[in-house]
Amino acid sequence: MRRIDLHTHTTASDGTDAPAELMRNAAKAGLAAVAVTDHDTLSGLDEAAAAGRETGVMLVRGCEISTGTELGELHILGLWLPQKTEPLQEKLTWLRSKRDERNAGIVAKLQALGLEVDMDEVRAEARGESVGRPHIAAVLVRKGYVRDPGEAFRAYLGCKGKAYLPKTVLEPEDGVGLLSRVGATVSLAHPLLWKAPEGWLGKMLGRLKDCGLDAIEAYHSEHSQEDVRTCLALAKRFNLGVSGGSDYHGANKPAISLGKGYGGLFVGWNVLQDLLARRRAAGLPCPQEAA
Numbered sequence: 001m002r003r004i005d006l007h008t009h010t011t012a013s014d015g016t017d018a019p020a021e022l023m024r025n026a027a028k029a030g031l032a033a034v035a036v037t038d039h040d041t042l043s044g045l046d047e048a049a050a051a052g053r054e055t056g057v058m059l060v061r062g063c064e065i066s067t068g069t070e071l072g073e074l075h076i077l078g079l080w081l082p083q084k085t086e087p088l089q090e091k092l093t094w095l096r097s098k099r100d101e102r103n104a105g106i107v108a109k110l111q112a113l114g115l116e117v118d119m120d121e122v123r124a125e126a127r128g129e130s131v132g133r134p135h136i137a138a139v140l141v142r143k144g145y146v147r148d149p150g151e152a153f154r155a156y157l158g159c160k161g162k163a164y165l166p167k168t169v170l171e172p173e174d175g176v177g178l179l180s181r182v183g184a185t186v187s188l189a190h191p192l193l194w195k196a197p198e199g200w201l202g203k204m205l206g207r208l209k210d211c212g213l214d215a216i217e218a219y220h221s222e223h224s225q226e227d228v229r230t231c232l233a234l235a236k237r238f239n240l241g242v243s244g245g246s247d248y249h250g251a252n253k254p255a256i257s258l259g260k261g262y263g264g265l266f267v268g269w270n271v272l273q274d275l276l277a278r279r280r281a282a283g284l285p286c287p288q289e290a291a
Contacts, residue, residue: 004259005259010250014130023048032269033059045081096130123135192223244271
């Protein structure tokens with residue numbers, strides 16, 4: 001069965017593969033379809049689409065939006081985004097402006113701690129439209145303040161770090177509704193990475209389905225087999241589709257391979273076909289962005 005990957009990141013946000021490079025790497029890996037789902041930006045999709053046509057890899061136009069709950073962030077994937085998405089673009093522009101404010105605040109705190117870092121360096125490291133903490137971490141590594149990105153997050157950038165600032169995010173219902181209104185297939189990303197109290201996720205899924213949630217990401221690099229079974233049971237309970245992807249970031253998550261995760265991930269072509277069937281049943285377009 002052909003393999004797909006419906007959760008990847010490029011240099012448009014916090015990955016290290018340019019969009020075209022990611023599509024070429026997907027072809028080399030034997031993938032039939034890839035969703036580019038950069039954080040808070042659609043800026044890499046046209047480049048990825050062109051490379052998809054060249055390589056024969058189907059592109060699923062997507063993005064990933066962070067939302068906030070009392071337990072922390074929930075990440076929402078929008079898949080099969082249309083070409084024209086003005087309401088979504090406006091909200092993503094606002095979210096990126098809030099990211100920029102946060103980044104500047106973090107850099108100011110690092111400077112107050114005696115670290116010589118400035119926003120020009122961070123933006124140069126990013127190379128894309130959506131700039132965030134991984135790019136600040138890369139600057140800290142390059143300048144020798146920390147050994148690796150993990151240490152940067154532990155010491156400075158993570159929630160217990162000396163330079164941490166919280167991120168402005170949407171409510172989960174708002175994020176799901178926003179993506180649903182533009183015609184995306186809306187999927188809850190890696191839902192079992194949060195250790196929520198028993199029953200919490202089920203209640204959240206019920207709320208989000210009422211706002212337009214279509215699917216749950218059962219197959220993910222960091223989901224165990226038990227996690228997959230739990231997600232499949234939740235999908236059946238709430239009549240949701242199932243999605244899956246590696247959450248590939250290139251060299252920023254070097255242990256995660258495109259389409260294979262840590263080595264045991266397999267997302268089959270049938271997953272994509274089932275999601276497309278749901279779109280057809282809902283009267284939504286099913287674009288094919290590959291030769």
